[in-house]
């Protein structure tokens with residue numbers, strides 16, 4: 001099959017919206033293609049951009065009437081290459097398709113000139129510019145953002161290598177403006193200009209479409225990473241500092257842009273402070289931190305095993321594998337916060353799956369205009385696409401055709417995992433957002449429960465308040481946040497570049513039923529001002545739609561359930577230095593007349609008199625603390641008595657045993673005691689007396 005047949009099949013395939021996402025991904029994932037996917041994609045994209053004009057030309061020239069074997073899609077693909085491609089039709093001169101279009105060359109050319117004049121364009125260049133702008137549906141140009149990976153390079157090095165000869169301009173807006181430049185001599189679009197970002201360190205905005213950075217040595221060596229400016233906010237806002245935050249966790253990490261950004265920041269902090277650090281893992285890079293042996297590890301989790309492979313590759317290429325542990329295929333929600341591996345995790349980055357509604361260029365196919373069937377003769381100039389209709393993230397990736405205008409295209413929400421979810425109503429959209437938001441909140445609360453955590457960033461590439469401000473407000477109102485003292489990282493406390501970023505939370509998003517009623521106006525405004533937004537807009541900022549919020553706690557407020565896994569009362573029993581017994585005001589253990597202590601947990605006596613007299617185990621509740629009197633069992637009671645017949649007690653009030661008698665304290669109940677005795681017998685062959693000596697601890701009473 002020829003390039004043209006394959007491309008026509010892609011452009012007109014039905015169900016594309018729900019079967020594989022964007023035009024680009026449909027083409028590059030199509031294993032049945034014989035032509036190079038890049039060539040198919042370029043032809044499909046460019047023809048779609050020009051299709052409104054090509055449709056007019058083909059119809060006016062009556063091409064489909066004369067060439068019955070051509071389909072509408074084939075006709076505009078061939079017309080595109082005939083009229084606009086420098087190399088012409090990519091087929092042998094004798095090929096039937098080529099012959100069928102070239103014999104109409106003169107008429108097609110003159111209709112093309114007429115179409116240009118109708119659009120009031122004096123030159124082909126002017127028409128090109130108009131087509132480019134229309135193809136974006138009036139949406140802004142998006143710069144190519146490049147993060148210099150400071151683990152491997154510096155901005156200075158990149159300026160003198162990758163960007164050698166590029167002009168450095170003052171603003172992002174200048175970079176955007178350069179994209180519409182068209183060099184009439186070379187026929188090339190855009191200019192080689194860059195801007196060094198003023199908010200995020202080591203970030204460069206380059207004019208898009210001028211250069212394929214994926215082909216550069218710097219990209220292949222991991223010296224530069226293609227990452228949108230807004231997507232750099234979370235790691236920068238988290239601002240992990242080895243000496244303050246210890247280990248760092250990236251909870252939802254693939255493909256790894258933020259993981260590698262975190263690594264770069266951690267590393268630069270160490271260098272900046274002129275302190276050295278031991279990086280964990282197989283680190284050859286490690287240096288000792290001044291005055292200590294702390295280690296910094298970045299733990300990255302990715303539940304999707306395939307995406308985790310990309311993460312692993314990225315971490316390696318970026319040069320951070322020596323101190324990044326990739327937990328491939330591991331669900332962050334299944335990571336136990338009390339797992340000792342993570343006891344030093346002080347900073348967590350949470351960038352969970354979201355609706356992806358802020359992503360730029362997700363739907364990359366401009367609306368396709370196909371010529372009408374031959375019966376409807378005569379030119380029917382179609383209107384050029386207006387507004388944002390061909391750069392909408394929720395519109396179907398399958399291009400609509402003019403002949404189907406009576407069927408409104410089904411909307412598709414392509415999330416940031418690349419999953420295409422058909423959305424046919426506002427209700428469906430809201431349900432999808434609500435379900436994502438509830439999951440995002442669970443993840444955020446889980447992050448908040450790590451014992452040493454003091455800083456968290458939560459981010460999405462969504463523009464919906466439901467996934468953004470609302471999740472933040474609900475998280476702040478949650479039990480874990482309250483019990484552990486989590487609060488929002490206020491604007492004034494943020495790293496410099498984020499303080500200066502002036503796009504903040506949405507006013508109308510600051511009300512959440514059942515959550516914000518208890519908050520004062522000032523508190524709500526503080527949260528709104530603290531959270532950071534970015535929009536894909538024609539505002540000169542050149543960023544994608546994004547949201548990020550920081551959370552902090554100072555650690556003075558905490559709940560033991562989040563540090564030791566036990567509730568306060570349980571912890572008192574376990575860790576109370578006074579032990580599990582009730583004490584009086586002077587700190588003495590409260591005992592009954594026989595000196596038997598009372599347990600705090602049950603209010604019952606720790607042992608019964610019968611037990612003290614050697615009678616065996618107590619009830620189940622108290623089975624973890626059993627006491628036996630052993631030795632010289634001659635039938636007499638084991639305690640010493642004074643002249644008045646009272647049991648003699650030591651300073652703690654414990655009965656003093658007669659000579660030859662001793663206490664045996666058994667922890668863990670009767671079953672364990674029996675087990676222990678069996679073991680003792682089999683090991684030593686003694687009657688356990690000597691073990692009893694060893695075990696003659698007063699642990700049960702003293703601690």
Ligand SMILES: C[S@@+](CC[C@H](N)C(=O)[O-])C[C@H]1O[C@@H](n2cnc3c(N)ncnc32)[C@H](O)[C@@H]1O
Nearest residue numbers: 252253254255256257258302303331332351353
């Ligand atoms: C928005 S993407 C992360 C992008 C990444 N932070 C970056 O900047 O390159 C969300 C990722 O989280 C993963 N994910 C979702 N839920 C997860 C979970 N419970 N545990 C671990 N990974 C999860 C998804 O598979 C997806 O790869």
